[in-house]
Amino acid sequence: MLNTESETLVAQVADIIEGDLNEQDDDASWADAMWKILRKQSRGDHVVLCKVKVEPEEKISRAELKEKQKKRKLKRKYDELARVKPDALEKGYEQNLRRIATRGVVQLFTTVQKHQKTMESKLKKAKTEGKKEKVMKSHTKKEFLDLLDDNAGKDTPATSEDKEPAWKVLREDFMPKGGMQDWNMEDDDESD
Secondary structure, three states, X not given: OHHHHHHHXXXXXXXXXXXXXXHHHHHHHHHHHHHHHHHOOOOOOOOOOOOOOXXXXXXXXXXXXXXXXXXXXXXHHHHOOOOOOXXXXXXXXXXXXHHHHHHHHHHHHHHHHHHHHHHXXXXXXXXXXXXXXXXXXXXXXXXXXXHXXXXXXXXXXXXXXXXOOOOHHHOOOOOOOOOOOOOXXXXXXXXX
């Protein structure tokens, strides 16, 4: 009986579509027919527009829910084992670590850029494909790491012996050697 009702509704929809109505009435009629089909209360598990059978969802017991919650809590605790809240007293130490990491990353990227430039220039010089392959094979991981070490040596700060300060006042020999020994003697002579 339900099939006959749905078949009659489908037939009505088909009649409306094939009908010789103007465009506005056609759209309104189509909407009206679809509304009637969707409004229709089905009996049992029969669905008018869907031919796929939907299995009822399994109800999860409270014990299973609690077990899942415990597993989630354990996983969360495991993930947070190595995490430490930042300490305000160690802020300078953390900033120093960040600076060191930043320098390392900058050094790595500059080394990669230099390596790419040298590879590009060597590949431009090599005219044939065979020579280009030899150039590619000649570069090894060790050469790149050596280039990285060379860059590391350049970035270390120079000691005061190696580099003179740019400002003359900061030099050690700024004041004359003998001038500081008798600085108060002239004042004693004037007071007499």
